[in-house]
Amino acid sequence: MKSTLVTFPDGLVVGRSSIVGAVPVGARHGLVVAETPFHPLDHTWPDQPADRGTIGGLPVVDCVTGAVAGAVAGAEEGAQPDSGEVFLGEDIPARRGAEGWEWLVVHVTETPLPVGEEVDLVVDAGFRAALSAGHTACHLAALALNAALADRWRKEPALDRLGHPDFDQAAIASSRIVPDGSVDVYRLGKSLRKKGFTAEGLELAKVVRQVNDLLDAWVAADAPVRLDVPGPGLTARRTWHCSLPDGEASIPCGGTHVSRTGELGRVEIALSLSPDETSLTMRTSRESVSMC
Template sequence: MIELSATEILFCHNTWQHTSVVQLIKETDQGTWFVTKETPFHPVSHIWPDHPEDKGTVVINGIKYPVLACQTGAIELATGELYIDKDIPIKRGEAGWVFVVSHLISKKSNIAVENTVELTVDKEYQDALSRGHSAGHIAYLALNKVLHTSYWRKDADRKDELGHHNFNSYAQETSFVTEDQCEDVYRLGKTLRKRGLNSAELMADLSSITEQVNQQITVWLALENEVSIECEGKALTDSRYWIADFGIDGVVKLPCGGTHVSSFKEYQEIKVELKTQGEQELLMLTHSKKRI
């Protein structure tokens, strides 16, 4: 009998194809879920689903099948039971449990525990998500910097990795990555005004702020610096950090579990749009273009 273990993740290491051994299978109405020892697939998080799952295929006994979904799972070691996505009943670090990457395929596939399978990620799609996600980080750091200068009337306790008042941390309601885009929604309520943000002036000056943010992003991209992911371990639940050098502004190291670009050189451009959504919500759309 195969020993169940946490999935070793490979998506941080520029790996898009990998052969691995199946360690668990679960049949559901959706199809067949399977877990391998290692995987190059990035799953969607059950806690903060801002980054979509990878697409791709798996070859089983010489037959190729599409991977229909890829989600975070947790296995109770005592029972061998696999819980997926919102059904996961525990937090990471719980004794007697391991977190895994769960791949969904059709019930028609002939898959068994201890099969050796070949997993292949759709690199083009993953790269587009990576550009969208890294662009979102770059955009919010630029927004923080622009607001820091003129739109806080008192010192905010939270600072971002470049030392600016962390508007993103205080105000972000949702964030969602798609291909070459990131969408962030910010709430400008009473609490934020009490902390010192001049919300009314911010909303009135959106055109000017947008221009300044885009100018800052252009300056940073011109550095053409590398971006790296630092992993504290091989498991899905081990901490991972996005690291980028922003020149005279400093080096950023922030926790992030998604996939990302390897260099600013991968962008032709990044452009931000800021829009109001009612009286107290701000939408930031970050669009990126791949350098050809």
Template sequence: MRQKGETLELETNVREGTVVTFAGGSLCEEATVTFATPRDGGWLVLVDRSPFHPESLSWPDQPGDHGTLTFPGGEPHAIVDCLTGLVDPDRGILLTDAEAIAASRSGASLQAVVLHVVRSEVDMGNVVGQRARLDVATDRRADLSLQHTGVHVAALTLNRCADRFWTKDKPERDGLGFANLDKAAVTRSSIDTERSVDTYRIGKSLRKKGFDREAFLSALPDVEDAMNSHLRGTWLGASTPARVSPPEGRLDGRRIWSTTLDGIEISIPCGGTHIDDLSRIAEISVELEPIEDGFMLTTRTRGR
């Protein structure tokens, strides 16, 4: 480890990004430990291959998985968080936390790695090169996946029900042909095991593109009713497979969530985890709330 100005750099032998399998629904993998360092009374552990979904640097909507790390013949160590780090493939320098966020915005050629935050009093200073088993907490993963799928379905419903408030030629459309208000206006998304909250800003640029802000906000209760009515009446119940592809690859690779709605193949870029069939959803309900610069969408998804 070395201190350079105010930037903390960790020296490692890691030169490649982590291969991740969460997109395909994996909950367990055997892997080789590539780096370990003390962190806040526990350990920060890197492996070459992981089923764990880490919180993203660029769009931290879905929190990191929890679970366990187990060495052969040993007791499981709790993984209490999972983050994204960046490693320089030429020097092996690892950046974490604020340094990683800043570097991710710089355009530098870095590799993304999964940072497993391990709570353990065991000295892991000599575990590099050892094989280990990584197990994701299944109930938490299932709950987050359910809510994340609900986010996408609710966003498509928002686009449909807000389409009439565009007064000019519509901007980019979603896969169903409606103006993509979700993509144009969302500024923040937060997903937990029971709900999601998305924040939307309706600023001058959106109004110049032809979105009637005042009419939309004044009709917010009606839009909420229309969304809930649509969500009760269509899309849920029948078997509708959904997937994230590719199911395996480097952490910084592009991933796409896709399903079929109204007979149309829908594809949305997404680096999170999801349920594999919309029939697993019993109900999606939404609430819309005006805020100073726009509105908030709260989505609750209940499974079967």
């Protein structure tokens, strides 16, 4: 099987393609097509959930990343060369995008469909839109949090594209996109202190106000959002861009997004510390505003 071509970076939610392979996924069936609009769960940074929808009229109950090793990759990564075995999700033994591997979108169904059949692929557009809004809001919140915490660094850290110390990248432990929002967890332990961040005396209410004020301004600016898409392959290194009033922001990203910040309506965050104060959780949510 050749790598799946994907159209979700262009915002597509429908397509038609031929089934080129089928693999078992437990008691279920994994269907691979030549080209798909479905966004699968990424196996290395599973932040955005898989799309929902149908393939050939069947419900897609899950959508995961798969990889099959070629001869060179098998020798390098320890898989059987030319075995044709498709690895799924966390079982993939290769680095994302490693040469010599074919990277697949695997649509999981309860019922099989025959290889070679041409099928319609239809993504749940409402669910996709909610995830896209949540993902854009997540990036904006991360940049705003960087700005709000900029004066808490004793050393010169790496900077984000807006010129602020990149707390988000230095401290992120996990990120999960949810419909119309996200949940991000940051480590505040020894490693971050060694990098020069001071967590003592953190006034969460003040930080929340600063972040939400920035978010209000960025949403009101109706700034354009785009994805730089270097190719149609699943593992192409895509980059999110947003032309904010504060500058051109960019973040590597394999997810989906809205086309302008004004589409978000209103975005706000809440912050909470763990009981031992070694982690910080940011919950981002958006509420659409009626245009009546």
